[in-house]
Amino acid sequence: MDDFIAARSQMALSLGFHIIFSCIGMVMPFFMAVSHYLFLKTNEVMYRNITKAWSKGVAIFFATGAVSGTVLSFELGLLWPKFMEHAGPIFGMPFSLEGTAFFIEAIALGFYLYGWDRFNKWFHWFTGVIVGISGLASGILVVAANAWMNNPAGFDFIDGKYLNIDPIKAMFNDAWFSQALHMSIAAFAATGFAVAGVHAFMILKKQNVAFHTKSFRIAAIFGAVAAVLQPLSGDISAKFIAKSQPAKLAAMEAHFHTQKAAPLIIGGIPDIKNEKVDGALRIPGMLSFMVNGDFDSEVKGLDQIPKEDQPPVAVTHYAFQLMVGLGMLMMGIALAFFIALWRKKSWLSQKWLLWLFTLATPLGFIAVEAGWIVTEVGRQPWIIQGIMRTKDAVTPMPGIQYSFYLFSAVYVSLSLIVIFMLYRQIKMVPKIYDIPNNPKM
Amino acid sequence: MLYVVILFLWIAILLYLVLGGADFGAGILELFTSDKNKDKTRKTMYRAIGPIWEANHMWLIITIVILFVGFPQIYTTMSIYLHIPLLLMLMGIIARGTAFTFRHYDAVKDEMQIVYNKIFVYSSFITPFFLGIIAGSAVTRRIDPNANNFLDAYIFSWLNVFSLAVGLFTVAICGFLAAVFIIGQTPDMTERKRFIRKAKTFNIAAVLAGGLVFIASLYEKIPLLNWVFDNPVGITAFSLATLSVIYLWRIWSTDKTNLMRALAGFQVTMILLITTWKHYPNIILLKGGGYLSLIEERGNDKTIAALGWALLLGSLFILPSLFYLIYSFQKTKEEALRNH
Numbered sequence: 032m033d034d035f036i037a038a039r040s041q042m043a044l045s046l047g048f049h050i051i052f053s054c055i056g057m058v059m060p061f062f063m064a065v066s067h068y069l070f071l072k073t074n075e076v077m078y079r080n081i082t083k084a085w086s087k088g089v090a091i092f093f094a095t096g097a098v099s100g101t102v103l104s105f106e107l108g109l110l111w112p113k114f115m116e117h118a119g120p121i122f123g124m125p126f127s128l129e130g131t132a133f134f135i136e137a138i139a140l141g142f143y144l145y146g147w148d149r150f151n152k153w154f155h156w157f158t159g160v161i162v163g164i165s166g167l168a169s170g171i172l173v174v175a176a177n178a179w180m181n182n183p184a185g186f187d188f189i190d191g192k193y194l195n196i197d198p199i200k201a202m203f204n205d206a207w208f209s210q211a212l213h214m215s216i217a218a219f220a221a222t223g224f225a226v227a228g229v230h231a232f233m234i235l236k237k238q239n240v241a242f243h244t245k246s247f248r249i250a251a252i253f254g255a256v257a258a259v260l261q262p263l264s265g266d267i268s269a270k271f272i273a274k275s276q277p278a279k280l281a282a283m284e285a286h287f288h289t290q291k292a293a294p295l296i297i298g299g300i301p302d303i304k305n306e307k308v309d310g311a312l313r314i315p316g317m318l319s320f321m322v323n324g325d326f327d328s329e330v331k332g333l334d335q336i337p338k339e340d341q342p343p344v345a346v347t348h349y350a351f352q353l354m355v356g357l358g359m360l361m362m363g364i365a366l367a368f369f370i371a372l373w374r375k376k377s378w379l380s381q382k383w384l385l386w387l388f389t390l391a392t393p394l395g396f397i398a399v400e401a402g403w404i405v406t407e408v409g410r411q412p413w414i415i416q417g418i419m420r421t422k423d424a425v426t427p428m429p430g431i432q433y434s435f436y437l438f439s440a441v442y443v444s445l446s447l448i449v450i451f452m453l454y455r456q457i458k459m460v461p462k463i464y465d466i467p468n469n470p471k472m
Numbered sequence: 473m474l475y476v477v478i479l480f481l482w483i484a485i486l487l488y489l490v491l492g493g494a495d496f497g498a499g500i501l502e503l504f505t506s507d508k509n510k511d512k513t514r515k516t517m518y519r520a521i522g523p524i525w526e527a528n529h530m531w532l533i534i535t536i537v538i539l540f541v542g543f544p545q546i547y548t549t550m551s552i553y554l555h556i557p558l559l560l561m562l563m564g565i566i567a568r569g570t571a572f573t574f575r576h577y578d579a580v581k582d583e584m585q586i587v588y589n590k591i592f593v594y595s596s597f598i599t600p601f602f603l604g605i606i607a608g609s610a611v612t613r614r615i616d617p618n619a620n621n622f623l624d625a626y627i628f629s630w631l632n633v634f635s636l637a638v639g640l641f642t643v644a645i646c647g648f649l650a651a652v653f654i655i656g657q658t659p660d661m662t663e664r665k666r667f668i669r670k671a672k673t674f675n676i677a678a679v680l681a682g683g684l685v686f687i688a689s690l691y692e693k694i695p696l697l698n699w700v701f702d703n704p705v706g707i708t709a710f711s712l713a714t715l716s717v718i719y720l721w722r723i724w725s726t727d728k729t730n731l732m733r734a735l736a737g738f739q740v741t742m743i744l745l746i747t748t749w750k751h752y753p754n755i756i757l758l759k760g761g762g763y764l765s766l767i768e769e770r771g772n773d774k775t776i777a778a779l780g781w782a783l784l785l786g787s788l789f790i791l792p793s794l795f796y797l798i799y800s801f802q803k804t805k806e807e808a809l810r811n812h
């Protein structure tokens with residue numbers, strides 16, 4: 032394996048791993064805060080048990096998210112030193128603020144996890160809310176760094192030098208809003224569906240139905256609201272990309288030729304050599320409409336981009352289709368859930384709805400991974416769009432493939448252990464959490 | 473603002489060494505505890521470090537962020553030439569962090585605990601060992617930006633007697649910090665005696681490892697003796713550290729556990745002061761007499777100013793809440809001890 036490919040794969044693996052844990056770390060605290068609130072209001076022990084069960088999950092995910100994030104902050108230098116040398120001082124602002132947010136999150140989590148029956152109950156509840164808010168804030172901040180790579184701002188690039196650096200302008204780059212909005216909603220959608228799916232499955236298995244029904248409802252409401260909002264926010268992102276990174280948009284849509292009234296291509300297999308897409312469904316003028324709000328407008332195709340500046344089309348296109356497809360599916364399930372909630376209460380306990388949620392457990396996270404592949408692969412060959420190429424940023428140290436193998440082995444085993452532990456956590460629900468006032472908790 | 477940033481960098485390293493060090497030391501203590509006492513040590517330690525555990529490794533992240541935002545040249549040079557020890561340290565961090573959490577939150581307590589414990593204990597050793605190697609390598613003048621073969625560039629930059637000695641010294645310090653820290657965590661006198669014995673052993677080990685560092689510095693022709701003894705700050709810090717060790721040995725059998733902690737922390741502060749003072753602001757010494765200086769390699773002024781403000785603002789939020797966290801758990805623990 033060539034060092035450059037190895038470095039890219041290792042980065043992708045580490046980020047792809049981290050993002051799952053960070054999404055859960057951002058969102059689960061809100062679920063906890065809601066069930067905790069319901070407990071404080073209603074005094075129903077079941078809600079306290081749900082809160083405690085979830086908080087153990089959060090602790091597991093937080094630790095894994097924190098170590099994988101720590102690793103990332105080193106990996107940026109270990110793998111991309113030439114990039115960091117220039118980018119560090121420019122896009123560092125969000126990272127330094129993110130540090131504060133993490134710190135607050137870690138402190139609040141300390142209060143929350145160890146604070147049961149030690150503090151005023153509302154103060155204790157409030158520390159849980161802080162965990163969620165600071166986690167979300169750190170996610171929003173770190174996305175500013177990625178948005179800067181897509182949409183560099185806050186410096187002048189003159190003769191290969193980075194001059195007049197302004198880290199505040201760099202942080203408030205134009206891509207930040209659409210990316211941070213989309214990412215935050217994605218975290219809620221993905222985590223909501225994942226948690227709801229697990230509880231739905233337990234209801235189907237008729238285990239501790241009362242416990243799981245309450246948990247299911249909290250998670251499903253969060254996930255469903257987010258899933259309905261997500262396509263709207265995706266549309267904002269796509270419109271923005273069309274202006275700021277036309278090459279990425281063209282690759283996403285497998286749109287080879289610049290044309291007026293461009294069709295939206297759904298499915299199909301991109302044929303890169305002949306610059307066409309086989310076997311796809313085409314909606315005439317739809318792409319033009321989605322991008323510019325006008326069915327007849329022109330959309331830039333890959334033919335306007337020099338060959339050496341084109342991103343890999345097939346991967347970007349497939350990933351984008353996957354994300355959008357899953358987004359639509361999740362929205363559909365969400366709508367069914369709302370109908371059940373407001374009009375047809377009986378659906379809520381029916382098997383088909385619970386099965387739908389069970390099967391949807393991983394969908395949000397698959398969409399998150401796919402979305403990031405669109406963003407990152409779609410930016411290639413640039414590490415900083417239009418400024419620095421990825422291959423010029425890679426470390427000079429040879430033998431990166433061994434480090435990649437090592438990381439793969441570590442991350443695979445960690446994932447297996449986390450899955451194993453969650454399985455045991457759920458299996459133990461009847462023994463620990465279903466008994467009112469269990470002293471063992 | 474530059475000096476604010478440099479001060480934060482120094483403090484972040486110090487706090488990582490002291491708080492994170494006590495935390496690593498917990499695992500090291502476990503490694504050197506007989507099987508029949510392991511469980512008790514583990515429980516006491518968990519009560520002590522559990523609540524602040526997550527916050528500890530934040531000091532490392534802050535260090536890294538300050539480096540790559542404020543001093544990118546220093547960050548990238550270390551990342552390139554110390555890639556391998558950094559990688560091994562990261563492996564230690566991953567293994568340790570996850571094993572620590574897993575063993576406490578696994579819903580079923582069975583043989584998996586043995587696996588988690590093993591991983592926790594060995595990675596507690598490995599992480600500070602490589603941390604020490606990295607710190608030692610920064611000043612051994614073995615990092616060679618002109619190296620033209622793999623071994624010189626990526627292996628001998630850190631694999632030398634001095635760096636290894638610093639690694640061992642760091643491990644011993646961590647064990648010492650943890651042992652001193654844990655003494656006041658238990659009201660049980662026999663337990664306490666056991667921890668005092670451990671603290672003494674690790675203190676001796678740290679002094680011996682320190683001696684080893686000096687010998688290694690002679691062997692590697694590193695002017696460590698000059699750094700300590702040819703300037704008033706070095707001499708004062710060294711004397712104060714020595715005096716505080718002597719004083720510490722006189723109060724072992726008293727119940728001034730907080731004073732013991734303060735003394736141990738003080739000693740580590742003095743060590744860091746001695747080793748950084750003389751060649752400040754040059755934090756990396758390169759082969760052939762070159763160096764990377766915090767002053768010369770600083771990023772542009774706007775970035776440094778923004779970073780400084782972010783750090784000041786951040787500490788306004790963080791420090792009070794961190795102190796309150798430590799204070800409240802200290803207080804509830806004291807109440808528990810009183811009712812014991």
Ligand code: HDD
Pocket residue numbers: 181206209210211213214216217218220221261262263264265266268269272354355356357358359361395396398399400401402403404405406407409
């Ligand atoms: C639950 C997850 C999820 C779902 C259902 C969707 N997305 Fe998404 N999408 C993401 C999760 C995501 C993401 C992983 O969070 C990304 C990666 C970078 C980012 O900011 O968000 C992303 C990126 C991303 C981008 C690229 C942004 C960039 O490169 O800056 C576009 C254009 C869209 N999305 C559009 C959509 C559309 C039109 C959807 C319609 C249904 C959609 N997404 C559903």
Ligand code: HEM
Pocket residue numbers: 039040042043046047048050111114173174175176177399400403404407408410411413414421
């Ligand atoms: C703030 C967040 C992020 C930052 C700063 C960031 C930064 C980087 C950097 C520096 C690279 C290597 C250079 C390159 O290939 O262009 C990279 C590549 C990559 N990242 Fe991201 N990334 C972020 C988020 C993510 C997330 C969450 C994922 C999730 C899957 C991801 C997926 C990838 C992939 C797949 C690549 C490899 C692309 C390729 O080489 O073809 N990124 N990212």
Ligand code: HEM
Pocket residue numbers: 049050052053054055056057092093094095096097098099100101102103104105107133134136137166167169170171173174177214526529530533
């Ligand atoms: C879009 C991408 C990312 C998002 C949304 C994100 C979000 C988060 C969140 C919410 C956490 C808290 C952990 C938890 O609660 O489980 C976290 C941890 C962390 N992340 Fe990321 N992150 C992303 C990418 C990155 C990148 C690219 C880096 C570094 C270069 C990074 C560095 C860290 C660090 C150091 C931590 C540990 C902080 C702690 O100890 O709490 N993250 N991330």
